[in-house]
Every structure is written in structure tokens, then in C-alpha cells.
Amino acid sequence: MTLRISLGNSSTLSGKTTDSEFTEGPTPRHSLLSGRFKQSFAYLSLRTRMPGIMQQIILRLLEEGPELEAKFGVEVHKEIHHVIDAIERLKLELNRDRQFLLFHGNEPDKAAWNAFLTELPRHKRTYFRACWLHSECYLYRRIHSFFESTRHLGDFDYFAHLKQDDLKISERAMHALATATRNLSKDFESFSKLMRINLWSNHYEIQLNAYVFQEDEQHSDLEVLTRVADLDRNLLVDDSTLVWNCLMKAKDRREIVVDFVCDNGGFEFFTDMLLMEYLVEHGMATQVRLHVKAIPWYISDVNSADIEWTINYLIGHSDELLSALGHRWARLMNAGKIVVAPKSHFWTGPQPYFVMVESDLELYKVLSGGSLAIFKGDLNYRKLMGDYIWDSTEEFITCLRGFRPCNICAMRTVKCEVVCGLPEGKSDDLLRSDPQWMISGNYGVIQYTDSLKCPCYQVGRLSGLSHLPSHHNFKLDDKESDQSQHKRTRPRHSRKT
Numbered sequence: 425m426t427l428r429i430s431l432g433n434s435s436t437l438s439g440k441t442t443d444s445e446f447t448e449g450p451t452p453r454h455s456l457l458s459g460r461f462k463q464s465f466a467y468l469s470l471r472t473r474m475p476g477i478m479q480q481i482i483l484r485l486l487e488e489g490p491e492l493e494a495k496f497g498v499e500v501h502k503e504i505h506h507v508i509d510a511i512e513r514l515k516l517e518l519n520r521d522r523q524f525l526l527f528h529g530n531e532p533d534k535a536a537w538n539a540f541l542t543e544l545p546r547h548k549r550t551y552f553r554a555c556w557l558h559s560e561c562y563l564y565r566r567i568h569s570f571f572e573s574t575r576h577l578g579d580f581d582y583f584a585h586l587k588q589d590d591l592k593i594s595e596r597a598m599h600a601l602a603t604a605t606r607n608l609s610k611d612f613e614s615f616s617k618l619m620r621i622n623l624w625s626n627h628y629e630i631q632l633n634a635y636v637f638q639e640d641e642q643h644s645d646l647e648v649l650t651r652v653a654d655l656d657r658n659l660l661v662d663d664s665t666l667v668w669n670c671l672m673k674a675k676d677r678r679e680i681v682v683d684f685v686c687d688n689g690g691f692e693f694f695t696d697m698l699l700m701e702y703l704v705e706h707g708m709a710t711q712v713r714l715h716v717k718a719i720p721w722y723i724s725d726v727n728s729a730d731i732e733w734t735i736n737y738l739i740g741h742s743d744e745l746l747s748a749l750g751h752r753w754a755r756l757m758n759a760g761k762i763v764v765a766p767k768s769h770f771w772t773g774p775q776p777y778f779v780m781v782e783s784d785l786e787l788y789k790v791l792s793g794g795s796l797a798i799f800k801g802d803l804n805y806r807k808l809m810g811d812y813i814w815d816s817t818e819e820f821i822t823c824l825r826g827f828r829p830c831n832i833c834a835m836r837t838v839k840c841e842v843v844c845g846l847p848e849g850k851s852d853d854l855l856r857s858d859p860q861w862m863i864s865g866n867y868g869v870i871q872y873t874d875s876l877k878c879p880c881y882q883v884g885r886l887s888g889l890s891h892l893p894s895h896h897n898f899k900l901d902d903k904e905s906d907q908s909q910h911k912r913t914r915p916r917h918s919r920k921t
């Protein structure tokens with residue numbers, strides 16, 4: 425779901441704004457994405473897309489009403505209307521650029537959220553003035569809290585049908601990919617093709633169906649993979665060799681754990697599983713941990729119920745190959761080769777990943793114990809980059825701002841103005857040939873960097889860390905003390921070292 429607007433050259437602009445100002449222009453370089461830039465995708469998204477999403481949820485609730493009533497009884501009717509009223513009020517708050525409110529219900533992550541909101545500077549606490557990441561995450565979190573406050577609707581996933589439909593319409597693509605990926609050998613060629621299939625599924629799910637799998641055409645296994653790989657002309661950075669090397673280096677270890685920080689359900693998750701299956705089947709990982717969202721998130725993000733649904737859907741599929749695949753994945757999960765990681769609310773928080781070490785040390789330690797963490801999709805990328813407009817040529821390692829608990833890989837199609845690691849001049853060339861390139865999702869990156877082995881980052885020696893060690897050489901613009909918005913908020917309840 426990508427909206428198209430004309431973006432200025434955010435990679436070369438250096439507009440003059442102060443923190444609280446609205447500007448008519450696009451997002452200037454060295455700024456956090458924000459709705460205060462009126463020609464930005466963030467602005468458009470907050471102005472039109474988010475209200476549309478909220479309206480869709482209301483419609484969904486009305487449609488599902490009879491079914492929910494049959495399940496929970498008539499009293500659910502009142503709850504549905506309570507939630508609808510709350511969503512309508514939230515739409516107004518957004519439209520009027522009101523202040524974020526604290527959470528007062530039984531939300532399990534209430535303390536973390538409230539600590540974060542309280543520490544935001546006042547003028548950064550409204551929908552359009554805040555960093556886009558904060559506003560968007562806050563909106564999705566608020567919506568879910570309306571459901572959580574009811575007796576019956578706390579587990580209702582108002583986006584589930586979309587994820588399920590996406591998988592159902594991808595039948596032909598799944599069949600072709602399942603066929604093409606059986607009996608792949610353990611070599612870089614196969615690995616990197618799987619990586620790329622997985623990358624492009626972050627945007628091309630429906631397009632892949634149409635483009636690769638025409639009904640009247642017969643494809644050999646190899647052809648399918650090759651044609652998917654044709655999309656690689658739009659692959660701007662491909663560090664898959666480094667990812668392969670990282671896994672090869674780990675091959676003599678007794679345990680090779682790969683953390684996969686998932687993005688979308690539906691067809692994208694299907695391709696995630698193809699890659700994960702390949703890793704464990706070839707001993708490139710002794711275990712894969714899937715990190716999923718704890719609540720309905722950004723419409724299509726996968727959660728643990730979606731995973732269960734997907735596997736069962738495949739198992740029960742009339743296509744024998746897909747059914748066998750479902751059984752195989754269920755076996756891998758039952759054997760603990762692929763597991764869903766313990767629930768973490770950090771993934772549905774507003775914070776960028778460089779603050780994880782302080783705001784969720786437990787999760788940081790979990791990732792530190794693994795050999796590789798793969799972050800999938802645009803939102804994960806925004807969080808890795810701090811939702812910040814870096815120079816497009818800036819190195820991936822720099823933009824992570826010290827977040828390297830283990831070896832890190834990001835795989836994402838470009839859907840917003842945050843990008844790094846491009847060759848000199850590339851971004852300007854792209855802008856000339858395709859002004860929408862940064863929001864089209866037509867371009868992708870696979871980026872990698874090694875873990876931070878520096879002793880100053882040893883977990884347990886980090887309390888009170890308020891700045892990064894000088895030898896890491898972060899090239900942040902001074903004016904971007906804006907970054908102080910991404911405070912390393914430690915909620916009152918969080919565990920300390």
C-alpha cells in the first residue's frame with residue numbers, strides 16, 4: 425500500500441528549519457522524518473493514510489459485528505461501539521495535531537510508553553511535530569489499547585483478514601517457489617537467490633504473482649528463480665556475500681542462532697520461511713528465532729497467531745506440495761529448529777534500535793547471544809536508521825549508531841526517504857530518472873555489518889551511557905540535537921544490569 429507524491433531531493437537539500445516549525449518543503453537532509461515537512465511522505469501519510477486505515481478498522485468492526493456477537497454474545501455490541509467512538513476521537517486528535525496522551529489502561533507496555541512520552545519535549549509531542557516514527561507507532565499502539573480495554577475484543581486482530589487474503593491470492597506464486605526451492609544445494613548461488621526472493625517479497629508480493637507466474641507459461645525451477653532475480657537491477661546494495669561469509673565463519677560452532685526480525689505476514693512471511701528453512705536444513709543455523717509483533721501493527725505485520733494460521737493453512741491446502749511444506753515447517757517448529765521468540769513489546773514501541781541497549785537490555789542480550797540478526801522490511805530499517813535522513817552515501821555501520829549486538833543484516837525495499845550506503849551520485853541519478861524512487865518500494869537494499877566486539881560495549885558495563893564512544897566516529901549534524909528525541913528511556917519497571 426504505497427501512496428505516491430512528488431518528493432523533493434531530500435538527499436541534497438539542506439532546508440532551514442527549527443524544531444517546532446512547519447515547512448512547506450520536503451524533509452531536509454539531516455533531519456528526523458516528520459509530518460512538519462508538508463511535502464514529505466510522513467505528512468501525507470499522517471494527513472490521509474492513517475485516517476483511512478482507522479476508517480478501515482471501523483468498517484471491519486461493523487462487518488465482523490454479527491460474527492463477534494455470535495461468539496461473545498450481545499454485550500460485545502456495546503464494546504464495538506465503544507471502540508468505534510474511541511477511534512473516531514483519535515482521528516480528530518490526529519487531524520487537529522493534538523498532544524499525545526498517556527496510557528491509562530492495563531496495557532502491558534504502559535510504563536515503557538508513558539516513560540517515553542513523558543520524556544519527549546513538549547513541542548515534539550504532537551502528531552505532526554513529532555518524529556514520524558513516534559507518531560505512527562503511537563497511533564497503532566493507541567488503536568490497540570481501545571480493544572484491550574474491552575472484555576472480549578482484546579485478542580481481535582482487525583488486520584488478520586488482510587494478511588490471510590494476501591496468502592490466499594498468492595497460491596500460484598507459493599506453488600512455483602515451493603517447487604523451485606526444493607533440493608537446493610548449499611552454495612552461495614542458491615543462498616543469495618533465496619535472499620533476493622525474500623527481499624523482493626517485501627514489496628512485490630502481488631506483482632511477483634503477475635510477473636513471474638503467468639498461468640499459460642511453464643517454468644522450470646531454475647527459470648522461476650532467475651526471473652525473480654531479474655528484479656535485481658533495482659538492488660542498490662547487495663551485501664549477501666558478507667551475510668554468507670558470516671554464516672560460513674560460524675559453521676564450526678555448536679550453536680548458530682539466527683534472529684529474524686519479521687515484517688509482514690501473508691506471502692512475505694511465506695518467503696521468510698523458505699529462507700529460514702534453507703538455513704536450518706543446511707546447518708547454516710542450528711536455530712532460527714522469529715521475532716514478531718505483540719499486537720496488530722502497521723496493517724500487515726506478522727504476529728504469532730498469523731504464523732500458526734499460515735502453517736495450518738498450508739497443511740490443509742489441497743495442493744500437495746504446499747501441504748507437505750506446511751507439514752515440514754510444522755516439524756521444524758516442533759523440533760525447535762525454528763521458534764517464535766518470546767514476546768517483546770520493544771518491537772511495537774516507538775524507539776529506534778540504537779537505544780535498545782538501555783531501554784530493553786534483556787532483548788539486547790538475547791540478540792547478542794545470536795550469530796546474526798536479520799531485520800526485514802522498511803519499518804525495521806527506519807528503526808535501525810533512527811528515522812533520520814542520512815547522507816545517502818553514509819555507511820550502514822555509521823547509521824546504526826552503535827547498535828551492533830551481533831552481526832546485523834537489513835533487507836528492505838525502499839518505501840521512505842531513509843537510506844544509506846549508496847555509491848556517490850546514485851541517489852541523484854535515481855531522483856532524475858525516477859522522482860518517486862524513495863517511496864515506490866521498487867528499489868531494495870541488502871546491507872550487512874559485523875557485530876561490535878568493542879569491549880566498551882560489553883553488556884553489563886552500559887548503565888548511564890549517555891553518549892557514544894568517540895572512536896565510533898558518528899557524523900551527526902549538530903543541529904540534529906533533534907536526535908535527543910530518541911531518548912534512551914528506561915521505563916521504571918525495566919530490569920537493570
Ligand SMILES: O=P(O)(O)OC[C@H]1O[C@](O)(CO)[C@@H](O)[C@@H]1O
Pocket residue numbers: 425426427560626687688722800801802803804806837839840
Ligand atoms: O512493511 P514495511 O516494509 O515495514 O513497510 C512499512 C512502511 O511503509 C510505510 O507505510 C511507508 O510506505 C511506512 O509507514 C513504513 O515504514
